Amino acid sequence: MTNHWVDIRNSDVILIMGSNPAANHPIAFKWIQHALDNRGAKLLCVDPRFTQSAAKAHVYAPLRSGTDIAFLGGMIKYIIDNRLYFEDYVKNYTNATFLVNPALKLPGENRGVFSGLKDGKYEKDTWSYQTDAEGVIKKDPSLKDPNCVFQLLRKQYSRYNIDVVSRITGTPKDKLLEIYKIYAGTGRPNRAGNVLYAMGWTQHTVGVQNIRTMAIIQLLLGNVGIAGGGVQAMRGESNVQGSTDHGLLFHIWPGYLGAPTASLKTLADFNEKRTPKTKEAKSLNWWKNFPKYSASFLRSMYGTNASLEEAYQLLPKLDDGANYSWLQLFDDMYKGKFTGFFAWGMNPACSGAHSNKVRQALGKLDWLVNVNLFDNETGSFWRGPGMDPATIKTEVFMLPCAASIEKEGSIANSGRLMQWRYKAVNPPGEALPDGDIMSELFFRVRKLYLQKGGPNSQAITKLTWPYGKFEGKHFHYNPRLVAAEINGRFLQDKTVENPTKKGEFKTFKKGDLVPAFAWLQDDGSTSSGAWIYCGSVSDKGILGMRRITKDESRIGIYPEWAWSWPVNRRIIYNGASVDLSGKPWDPTRAVIKWDGEKWTGDVPDGAGNPGSGRPPFIMKPDGVASLYGPGLADGPFPEHYEPLECPVEKNLLSPQKNNPTIKRFDKPGVGSDLDVYSGVDTCDPRYPFVATTYRVSEHWQTGVLTRWCPWLAEMQPGMFVEMSKELAEERGIKNGDKCIVRTPRGEVEAIAIVTPRFKPLVVDGNDIHQIGLPWHYGWITTKNRKYDKGDKKAEVFTSGDAANLLTPTIGDANTMIPESKAFMANVVKKGVK
């Protein structure tokens, strides 16, 4: 989230699209309701289904799942055609004025694709900017040059007229116009528009571009950086923000440092490649500090046991251009590439797209370590439906771990707020905190390498681990020590110039905490596990423990309630909330204010002294936000493409039906025999309905915790399939009937819930039905499972198995997140062919 939960109360218009906070982030609705009650805010909801959030909205618009870019592209056209954009903001704080290479071709003039497409990948030389002799980007402040970003944006979305958008999305034209009009009304300095999204936008083959489209709208309307504005990614787990911050993904080290690839042979090569450069004289280009953060991270791994260069060499490198993400990982596992696997606090046998493939893949392993609170479908995959344990070789360890209130430590919420949790009780029986388990494993593996050696063994034996102490044989992990390690320390006595006051010096002693990331060094004299968390621990302690409820901001900043990264800033990009002279666009909702000598309010972001001319988006090399985004795999502007599995024969906007840069696992030599799709080239009558997955309030993720809680299991006892009255009638299905939902990848049994919340949509003249399934269920808590000796007996039961048995192995072109929100399926009453 650019902003934070309480800040929603400052919004004038709130668009809920690709999410359903009333059900899935229920307490967020406290602040939505606050805005409605106290500001008279308008609530808009766009969703394939009339959700609980829609029930509270002033305007609800249905759309066909997977057509968000068409919907929002139409809004961009509406904003530009009616000159509703915030001109000062667009000219000064975005790249609207930048001139682009005249050789660039847009999809409208190039059969639906951008120029440069070759073998499913873009060569981006025509996507570049025009530069002068010194290499500075040419600009047209009048926004009239036909090659300036603004004019290209206008041209790109001129094709997204209301008729074609309505034919694609199935949204009635009057609803489109109503939403466009209300939302575009926030393009004034004293109006704040906010957008709340979640997996409804990300889980598509165009997931990143869905969000880009809305980001473009927010920038056109001047809604980024202000109170009540921004773009809110509502994360699905209590600490998925934090686990991403700490680089539990193949492509990033902690703090979003791009992981090194094999061609970057030295630390210097790595720093050179990852440090962006700019010729824009006034741009701060914050990522120029990359070498300080990479050096400090390497120190947090190896301390002074290795030089920075040695530490860099010890760590693993990716092959250039290779992808090691989720879908690829399970494809490789299915093909027998791995002998060992950790599923730590995760249940991929239910959460992974195409769960049948995942479950089969687990049987190809030699060993599997599963750490969780309860028995689950991953650890027990070998005794799941259709499995014959006698033929499954995988050795499985199921390790019991402590729940959140049985240990201490912190988590980061969607608003980047790091909050501490205290231990209340001991874990049950012999269960251990996760930190103890990983430490015990580390010390054992290290001992083996110290005794017996092995390839690159120093990568393990030189790791530092000052994270607790042994009591007897058992290692007690102390998260407070790790929090300090993440913050960072000086590793030697050092005198450093104050990064914000030239000529002023400060001397640090070895072991001193680094006060903020601006003080980190690139020479190995500092360590920091994740630079964005530098400043989270000080002499006053762990700031995530703070519980001071004072707020003088009038906009709900609560600066001393816990701590937020970066540098306790609560609204990021807030340098864009003031005009060039430093005055807030909206003084009644000021985020930061210049008092004549310094900024007051929230911790300022990117704002130089008023009149300095520093562009405020300092994380972008050129200092401005990107209406035009040439860094992405699938185009510098979002373009509507159909989901891979879709109910239409053609893309009505171009001859290019699907995102041309996605990785299809059904191509020869790519995936496996299990990677099958339906309705790709032409509609498949066997799978006629658009299917989507969603959540209910009472369960969480695969239900790995909540299915075991009697209150929750009683409230939402099992798998269902929701459908319209019209579809139910067509199929002879009644509310409460047992049904089978089928795709080429699998089937699940589900109880029919027939509601008016789904309605058939008219898509290009055809009636299109959509169905929806929650994805919280799994066989392990069902009463008809076979109980083995020693099995823990559930006191409550749920019914049904994972919705992901149905979903396809196809991912977004940039992130490879699976397209779980739009795929084709069939539903029949159980027993009917």
Next chain:
Amino acid sequence: MNVSRRGFLKLSGAVTAVSGLGLSLKATAAHAKELKIKYAKETTTICPYCSVGCSIIVSTRDGKVINTEGDPDSPINRGSLCSKGGSIYQMVNNENRLSKPLYRAPNATEWKEVDWEWALDKIAENIKKSRDASFKRTNAKGELVNRTDGIASVGSAALDLEECFTYQKFLRGLGLVYIEHQARI
């Protein structure tokens, strides 16, 4: 006086209890209410489910959780909780929790309870065996990669920040590149 919201509620509750006409009735009500968490130790936590970050007060007595409720001091949830957040009492007081390491041997049809020592030693040996067998010092182009291709990991957004950092340190130290978790899906 700088009184927190929760402190204020306690104070005002005390004042109401000793003033006005309904003294005896209110005192009884207050007494009945108090009993539930009497002599309990209070700690705060943050809900483990969605990403709103609601604060929860956990009351324990004799090492057992006896009550969980929304924390009125939190500026985020101000005491409210949803159905899931309101149920964490059942997550900890739950007879189905795993309480001993379980082991399933190759081709076995059932779990066996095992000791931590035995399980951790065996996993460590497995890690070394898989790592050493699959370790790639250089790739096809001859570039140094120092990579363990034969082990993968998924997880976890269910860990704390400190554990996430520690876990990635463990995995990258082992040479893993197949490191993924909930954020990708």
